[in-house]
Amino acid sequence: xxxxxxxxxQQQNISHNNFESCIKCTICTVYCPVTAVNPDYPGPKQAxxxxxxxxxxxxxxxxxxxxYCLNCKRCEVACPNNVKIGDIIQSARxxxxxxxxxxxxxxxxxxxxxxxxxxxxxPVVNFSLGMKPVKLIxxxxxxxxxxxxxxxxxxxxxxxxxxxxxxxEQGNFKKHVSYFHGCYVNYNFPELGKDLVKVxxxxxxxxxxxxxxxCCGVAKIANRCVNEATRxxxxxxxxxxxxxxxxxxxxxxxxxxxxxxRDEYPHVLNLDNKDIRSHVLLATRFIFSLLDEGKAKxxxxxxxxxxxxxHVPCHMEKLGWTICxxxxxxxxxxxxFINLIxxxxxxxxxxxxxxxxxxxxxxxxxxxFEDILKSGCDFVACDCETCKWQIEMSTGIDVLNPIxxxxxxxxxxxxxxxxxxxx
Numbered sequence: 001x002x003x004x005x006x007x008x009x010q011q012q013n014i015s016h017n018n019f020e021s022c023i024k025c026t027i028c029t030v031y032c033p034v035t036a037v038n039p040d041y042p043g044p045k046q047a048x049x050x051x052x053x054x055x056x057x058x059x060x061x062x063x064x065x066x067x068y069c070l071n072c073k074r075c076e077v078a079c080p081n082n083v084k085i086g087d088i089i090q091s092a093r094x095x096x097x098x099x100x101x102x103x104x105x106x107x108x109x110x111x112x113x114x115x116x117x118x119x120x121x122x123p124v125v126n127f128s129l130g131m132k133p134v135k136l137i138x139x140x141x142x143x144x145x146x147x148x149x150x151x152x153x154x155x156x157x158x159x160x161x162x163x164x165x166x167x168x169e170q171g172n173f174k175k176h177v178s179y180f181h182g183c184y185v186n187y188n189f190p191e192l193g194k195d196l197v198k199v200x201x202x203x204x205x206x207x208x209x210x211x212x213x214x215c216c217g218v219a220k221i222a223n224r225c226v227n228e229a230t231r232x233x234x235x236x237x238x239x240x241x242x243x244x245x246x247x248x249x250x251x252x253x254x255x256x257x258x259x260x261x262r263d264e265y266p267h268v269l270n271l272d273n274k275d276i277r278s279h280v281l282l283a284t285r286f287i288f289s290l291l292d293e294g295k296a297k298x299x300x301x302x303x304x305x306x307x308x309x310x311h312v313p314c315h316m317e318k319l320g321w322t323i324c325x326x327x328x329x330x331x332x333x334x335x336x337f338i339n340l341i342x343x344x345x346x347x348x349x350x351x352x353x354x355x356x357x358x359x360x361x362x363x364x365x366x367x368x369f370e371d372i373l374k375s376g377c378d379f380v381a382c383d384c385e386t387c388k389w390q391i392e393m394s395t396g397i398d399v400l401n402p403i404x405x406x407x408x409x410x411x412x413x414x415x416x417x418x419x420x421x422x423x
Contacts, residue, residue: 019049019088021081028075028085033344034068037363041068044075047092048085055092062096068360069093070348071222072314073259087267094226094268101223104142108350109219110228115187118153126152145358149393151188151385158190162209166197172422173206177286178243178250180236182257183215184385192253195407196283202412203287203296204419208248210239216257219350221268230269236261237273244279251283253403255316255383256349258282263318282316282383284402288324291331298331298406299414305334308405309377311368311391313384314344325383325402332409338375343368347390362394369394381405 022045029035029043041047047066054061066089075085107114118125128134129150139146158181170176177200185193197207212235220229240250240261252258261280265271290296308329312322330337346364351357372380372395379398382388388399416422 018083019052022049022079022083022085023081024050025080027078027080028083031074031078033072033074033346033364034070034360038068038360040065044069044085044089048075048088049083052088052092055096059096062092064097066093067097068357070314070344070346070351070364072344072348073318074314074344077317084267087264090221090268094221094224097224101225102143104144104354105223105350106225107142108144108353109223109225111183111187111215111219112232115153115157115183119155119157119187122153122155139355143355144353145355147358148353149389151184151389153187154190156190158186158193159209161190161194162197166194166207167209169201170206170208173201173204175204176206176208176246176248178208178210178240178246178248180210180213180216180240180250180252180257180261180280182252182254182385184254189385192401192404195401195404196251196253198407198412199287199403199410200283202410202415202419202421203290203298204416204421208243210236210250211242212239216254216260217269218256218260218264221260221264222349222351226269230271233261233265233269233271237265237271237276240276240280244276249279249281249286250276251281251286253283253383253401254385255282255313255319255321256386259315259319282319282321282324284325284328284383285321287406288328291328297415297418299411299418300332300334300409301411302333304332304409306332306378306405306409307336307338307376308379308381309338309340309372309375310381311340311345311372311387311399312342313382313387316383317342325381329381329402329405332405334409338377340368340371340375340380343371345387345390347386349386352386352390361390365390365394372397 026045029045032044034041035043069089071086071090073086135146138144181193200207214232214235217229217233243250262277265273329335344364345368346361352361379400380391381402382399391399
């Protein structure tokens, strides 16, 4: 934060994270999914604004129980005074928590490093991570719960596929966007990135990759690897800024990546992103805006018939863009759309992998799992990859990103014709 701005805030008795605006209504505690299952967690009001008053006076008032916070931001969504409760808690953990991140936490948070290693020998890694002896060893040695299912790694990274198969065609389009694909698409599920290219090309937009991309940093922030998170965030900001200067919006297919770049960079890492923030968009929001404003048209297959249950990720709810993904799916004539009651799935990125939090994670997600199983859906739609892992593991029902649903339901040839794209 700029020192002059910080001084002005102090003179006005207003903190950077505005805890003074808390009116002690406790609605944040009511909406907190952790408080409902874990009596050791003091709740967001006490952990956030109340605790901050004490911590600013004497750091030893810091409570290690803040580690139970999911950083789901439901407290911030519920707050009537827009207090940055989750940011207060995360910043306090980074500043005051004792000890360095463990080996486990460092491994879980270094998604680029682990992804690059795993994709070079994906079949072996995928097989090994599913073996009970390996799970038991990780449980005992690293404290990664043996019940947790790991996502599979792809043998070919999305970036490799894009440069070999798609990059050459993108220059044929007059309009372009840049794509922040994230670790999940690059290392685990390139099909989602391919689906985005397919849909955007049909709508008349070429896709470019950023000059350089690192993990958005959400896992590093959660695991207090703040120096590494800041380094990666600065690289991402520079790359996004180049794309914006070319006149391109930067799209993400992960609600958490999008949220982290837009909101966690300035609020938690204290990085200035004002010039690029409004240009970082979730892909569904960008596409919905095109269609809503009459800037593009879309045609759907007549034989696509699905019953879809939509789960809203917590960070998507914080972004406020739920209507975009939901509206796109409702546009598909053959879709029976079920909007699930808003529940946190409980995984919170790396949180649900850790042995000490696993049971809480599953208990938090239990109401959602029950609703999904009762819905009779063909599959679940969701904008967050870690929610996908949690739901698939806990219900056995497939989860698709809304972009993948569009890619499957769209009539590509007719859509290209409607948008004047050469066949």
